[in-house]
Amino acid sequence: MISGGKNYVSSAPAFSNDGKRLLVCSGSTVSVFSTATGSLVSSLEGHSAPVTALVVCPASSSLLTYCWTASVDCTIRHWDFSVPECLKTLDLRFPVFSMVVPSLLSPREETDAKKRHDVFAYVSLQNDNANAKENCPKPSCGQIRKCNLTNFHAVSSLILKETERPESLTVSPSGKFLGIKDKRKLHIWKILKVDSNSAVSKKITLHHSKTITVLTFHPMERIVAAGDVTGRILIWRGFGAKKFLHSAGLVNGRSTNDEEDKPGVRENDDAESCSTWHWHSSGVRLLSFSSDGAYLYSGGKEGVLVLWQLDTGKKKFLPRIGSPLLYFVDSPDPSLSSISCADNQIHILKMPSLEIVRSISGIKPPLSHQDICEGFCSRAAFDYTSGLVAVQTQNYGIQFYSLFANRGLYEVQVCERNHQPVDEVTVVVSLVELSVDGSIMGTVEVKLPEDGFGGLVCLKFWDLDDNKRFSVSTHIYEPHRDAHISAVAFHPTRRMAVSSSYGGDFKIWVCKEEIQQKGQMLQNSGWMCHAVGSYKNKAMRAAAFSADGSVLAVAADTVITLWDPNNNVLVAVIGETPMPITSLAFVGKSDYLLSVCHNSKPQLSVWSMSKLTASWSYKHLQIEAVSCAIDLSYFAVLALLPDCIKGKLQGDGIILLFNVTDPIAVASWSVTKAIGGGLAFLKGDPSEPSQTLLTYINGDREYIIFHPFGKEAFELSTRRQDDLVFEETGQFGYTSIYGELPKLDLKRNLASSISSTASERPWETIFSGSSHMLPPLTKLCSEFLESLLEKRTPTVE
Known part of the structure; x- marks a missing residue:
């Protein structure tokens, strides 16, 4: 049994300590990929539900290849991903939506290094009563709690925060601060140096006028950045100066309550200043500081990675990534980073040039606009011989995905269009079909009409080239006048295809054969119309060739018409x-x-x-x-x-x-x-x-x-x-x-065979029965006419 097609971008990935491996949450497993080749190395299997969080332990002689994972199956697991092997399992009894382990990031002082300290994780528990285990208390809302990973007995009863729904946790690279977004607020906690089950961390709240979508912390300074639904980026500098540093409210001998000294700060929040940057046209989804803190990366629906210089606000861009951006993760190797995209791809970037050196391609997600163009979107097409599946992508393309290897091979751009961040859909790839041997592909693209006007249907035929990739050979615009194409089917042995339409006809297409001239083979792969057929002007909704290609079946509304495809002759009609x-x-x-x-x-x-x-x-x-x-x-x-x-x-x-x-x-x-x-x-x-x-x-x-x-x-x-x-x-x-038909009376039929009289009306039964079992008409007619004549016994005068 082989499974695949998991989502690689449901959570942020994590690099190994040497930067040679990338750990990716993929459903209920964690997939380990090589950053050098992009190929799958191993998998961590043990969770029974989707993995929601992944934390790699810091580099040390004993924890070089160790990590923690959390899942909605209510467990946290400790792994050695080099084996791979699960070393420890903790049952929290609640589904875990997010997890961070600040103590793994915070460096220990030399005096404290010899002391044994418990490792605490902060978890966001998901309010999912369906997934929670039976006979266990269930939270009434999203909750943030502590969990002792070293000496685990039960999740701490201390609740840091309750929210209407579980929120994602963000920890600072230094391990000193923890934050969540809650509608139009940021809640930030300062992590205690000596943590315990009952220790209470200090908290501040920062306010905004719009809903916040993402936040990130500066690696060294007390700076926090957040993005909102309008595309704005807010940067608070010097947050927590009153509560985290000086309880008296004085910093450097002056009061921090003076609003004039805190430009851009709302509601007298605990921050020295707040500045706003705006470039994105929609909500910010990606926000991350560079490892040295000099730059801020941002991304969103536009599919463009923006590099902001923190001191000046100047921008640089990595454009045309082709999909909305979700996560940016730095590697311990300063020459590598990763960026996760909404189209289920993770790109490995070469730093600082931001060049994409390789990609980990999962199967592309379903189209988000299927409800807009319902009735047009095609199902996946399969290649029987090679085990490939062809699926549509958001950017008007076709992805060829290997089912056995569980990886994307390449994409074909059906319609040459760049990624557009707008919601309006103007073109739909409505059909994708492959021949039996996988050497020919047919696609149908539909340009949707605007305000009831315009619209265009284009049928394209594609051939495999020498590189085993499809290239377009023929464009056919409006193949069935202004009617949409309902189906495309290929002949099993010949280069022949049929397209049916809702307009009431079907067309048989043939590919021109290779021409040999003067010892040279000239490839002419153009397709042309061979025949046109229809049946009572009924909509043709489906078509299929028989195994040997001698019969073409076309559905005409509620009946099935059978044709000779070579001569375009109607053979039979069955139904209804x-x-x-x-x-x-x-x-x-x-x-x-x-x-x-x-x-x-x-x-x-x-x-x-x-x-x-x-x-x-x-x-x-x-x-x-x-x-x-x-x-x-x-x-x-x-x-x-x-x-x-x-x-x-x-x-x-x-x-x-x-x-x-x-x-x-x-x-x-x-x-x-x-x-x-x-x-x-x-x-x-x-x-x-x-x-x-x-x-x-x-x-x-x-x-x-x-x-x-x-x-x-x-x-x-x-x-x-x-x-x-x-x-x-x-x-x-x-x-x-x-x-x-009326049921046959065997006794009556037996009597009819012995004595045939006019009163028995034998013609009521001689036509009963299956058509292939009826006697020939020559016999039926003679018996029928004979039954109408009155038989008389001859008399001798």
Whole structure:
């Protein structure tokens, strides 16, 4: 079993003491990457819920590769990440939202170095009653408390601060100050030199007129900086002069209560001055001082790292990073730093030039504007042979991510646009589709109309180049007039594709073959329209090729039309379904076709191509994704659980594995985050290429790969099929088209075969039965006409 796709930027990372490793919180694990290569070295596995905080112990002979982690699973763990091994586990009984350990940062004096001091952590407890352990007291709000990491018995009952929700803790690089943001306030504590469970730290509060988003401390001086939701940066200098240094309120022989001597300070706060800088157009998300304290780094939604000179306020920029910025972390190695971005990437920077030398690329998060362009956004596309997944990115691109290696490979820019910090969405990559062998890609981009005018649809075909990367070969603007494209499907063996549209037609596209002239191979990969088809002007919502490419199935609203793609001839029409068909797929090399309906009457149907009839179906089954095995007669569906079943299973969706000939599922697995999820059968990794694996990717783009037919698959299954009840229908013959036929009376039929009289009306039964079992028309017509004639017994005169 392989899992991946975790979020690398949920919390700030941390460098090892030698700067050669970068520790990253990734779901319930901590991933350890090499800063030299950007590759994964090891993982710290033990937490059962997302890790929220990570603290690396300072460099020493005994703590060179040690760290502390905190999680919402209510535990704090001590690790040796060089092994890796968990050395100690502390159960706090409350979910931990944030954690800092100031005593690890504060240098000990020589006289105190020989004394043994307990190590205290400050934790922000999360008010999450669902995650808190049973039979334990639960906080009524976010709370900040102490925890003795050396001699742990229980979390301290002393509450430093209660907030409406848990807030992130920030500690100064010197370990002397601790701060949190609370709406329009900053609360700052001075950490005591000799800490204990009952020791009370002094606290001051700084006020602002806007909501504060982030704060950071100067590494050496009493300076604190904060960013707000409007993009402003505030810098308080000399904070805590009254309470932390002189309780009498005198500094250097003069009063500190004189507001004229404290420019920019609000409400007579305990600070000498407050200055404001403004460059960002929206909320500040990243704020950090340089290790020498001479510069301040800031970032936000613009995707630009701003370098402020603290004394003069002058700025330098690192532009076009391509995503909103979240964290900036210095390394013990002064030549390295890291910057975390909202697109699940961590860039390693070379200092002081701020050059990006390498990147750790996680899978890109789902589009934030899916609700704006609902109905246009495409699902992930999978490459069966190489185990890649292609997902859309925020900046109008496609990321190719290796599922087996769990790392991003490269990106293709579908629409050449730089990162824009505005919320307005003007272009959407609505479809991404890969051919069976992964050598061709089709994309559809839609320029949204403005005030009902404009709008443009562009179909693009891409080919793999010599570097195994996709490059665009053909642009087709408005391929279906002004109608949107509903589906793109590729021929399994030829360079042929079909695109269907809501405008009522489909088009077959072919790629020009290579031309040989005078012993030279001239590559001409342009695509051209081969044929156009339609059926009663009905919207074409889905399309699929059979395994050998001889049949093209196109959904025309509630019916399925079957075509000869080479001659563009309509072969047959089958159906009909209660709602428009939105998805079609042929099951492997069998002669079965799947169709999926959504909306108010969802239905999964299996059609027999040899009989041109419905084989079996499930009603009221809301299908989110379908995948068919390439060489097997199996398929899997991802279904959303109805409300009546959600309480029985852990999750909101279920994966059902079917043999196409049997309506009873072979296996089932309950899953979470099923909305927006996807399924795909993949060829086994290079070590076991003969295996057929199944991968599930959820709505947050986290995925798991497993063998659906092995022992591992049945261990993953939490419920048997008996626990699930769906309405199943099975129809054959004329029933799927014309409805139920009258039941056959065997006794009556037997009597009809013995004596054929006009009064028995045999024509009522001779046409009953499956279409493939009826006698030929020549026989039926003669029997039918003969039954209309009155038979008389000849008499001899």
